[in-house]
Amino acid sequence: MRHHFLVFAVVVLLTASTMLPAPAQYVVHDPANAVILIEQKLNQATQIQRQVDQINNQLRNLRSYTFDWSSIADELRR
Numbered sequence: 001m002r003h004h005f006l007v008f009a010v011v012v013l014l015t016a017s018t019m020l021p022a023p024a025q026y027v028v029h030d031p032a033n034a035v036i037l038i039e040q041k042l043n044q045a046t047q048i049q050r051q052v053d054q055i056n057n058q059l060r061n062l063r064s065y066t067f068d069w070s071s072i073a074d075e076l077r078r
């Protein structure tokens with residue numbers, strides 16, 4: 001009996017959740033406006049990807065950089 005109640009509760013919750021209105025930012029009233037919004041988001045994603053690539057290149061350069069510890073020690077002794 002308890003199992004039937006849980007199944008019923010899950011079905012009710014799933015049904016109710018599909019009836020909720022979509023968040024306002026995802027409601028498309030004007031298809032042309034939707035295309036503009038998608039293009040803006042795509043441009044933002046492209047800019048973020050470029051920034052990530054730059055950071056990855058900087059990290060790669062830092063990893064490949066080796067310190068000359070002997071010359072640093074010599075400088076500190078002076």
